[in-house]
Amino acid sequence: xxxxxxxxxxxxxxxxxxxxxxxxxxxxxxxxxxxxxxxxxxxxxxxxxxxxxxxxxxxxxxxxxxxxxxxxxxxxxxxxxxxxxxxxxxxxxxxxxxxxxxxxxxxxxxxxxxxxxxxxxxxxxxxxxxxxxxxxxxxxxxxxxxxxxxxxxxxxxxxxxxxxxxxxxxxxxxxxxxxxxxxxxxxxxxxxxxxxxxxxxxxxxxxxxxxxxxxxxxxxxxxxxxxxxxxxxx
Numbered sequence: 001x002x003x004x005x006x007x008x009x010x011x012x013x014x015x016x017x018x019x020x021x022x023x024x025x026x027x028x029x030x031x032x033x034x035x036x037x038x039x040x041x042x043x044x045x046x047x048x049x050x051x052x053x054x055x056x057x058x059x060x061x062x063x064x065x066x067x068x069x070x071x072x073x074x075x076x077x078x079x080x081x082x083x084x085x086x087x088x089x090x091x092x093x094x095x096x097x098x099x100x101x102x103x104x105x106x107x108x109x110x111x112x113x114x115x116x117x118x119x120x121x122x123x124x125x126x127x128x129x130x131x132x133x134x135x136x137x138x139x140x141x142x143x144x145x146x147x148x149x150x151x152x153x154x155x156x157x158x159x160x161x162x163x164x165x166x167x168x169x170x171x172x173x174x175x176x177x178x179x180x181x182x183x184x185x186x187x188x189x190x191x192x193x194x195x196x197x198x199x200x201x202x203x204x205x206x207x208x209x210x211x212x213x214x215x216x217x218x219x220x221x222x223x224x225x226x227x228x229x230x231x232x233x234x
Contacts, residue, residue: 055126
């Protein structure tokens with residue numbers, strides 16, 4: 001795929017992205033207590049932005065600590081951002097937005113779309129869950145689905161945002177399993193799909209090869225199963 005954007009899967013639903021201009025973006029940075037995150041990625045020394053899909057602690061992870069240490073801006077659902085401010089997230093680094101809203105950053109924008117799941121943080125309501133559509137200027141569009149199951153609006157999202165890459169949860173138990181995820185990606189339509197949110201613990205120990213076999217059997221979408229920590233774009 002011809003892109004200047006770099007993307008590293010850090011296990012579970014966590015990603016480190018680097019934009020064309022070198023901005024470092026983390027999505028759902030559950031790192032230190034994530035058994036599938038490579039050791040060299042557990043400590044973060046530089047971050048410009050942190051984007052959150054929802055409030056569950058295996059997604060919020062180390063957000064507040066990273067933000068305090070790096071000065072990164074943190075963007076997510078307004079209720080969740082309010083709860084993180086109570087945990088010490090500085091006000092001038094907090095960006096709350098909501099479904100359908102788009103926030104513009106240096107050389108990319110983020111739109112929150114629906115996800116069919118739940119969301120709480122330390123037992124408190126954290127707003128609705130969401131997916132994140134990242135559009136990099138004159139480059140690639142990446143859709144992180146968050147935690148979700150299949151729903152009909154995914155076809156509309158594919159028509160509207162035309163993502164090149166879809167990051168799809170396949171773990172089952174808490175999200176879609178491999179078959180449902182494959183049909184969800186078919187609804188969206190994309191060049192490349194990457195399975196996420198699997199293999200972290202026994203309840204979500206799904207097989208990404210099953211997802212790959214099903215999806216490539218019903219679409220022309222390529223499935224990339226990245227090594228943890230390795231750049232799979234650019």
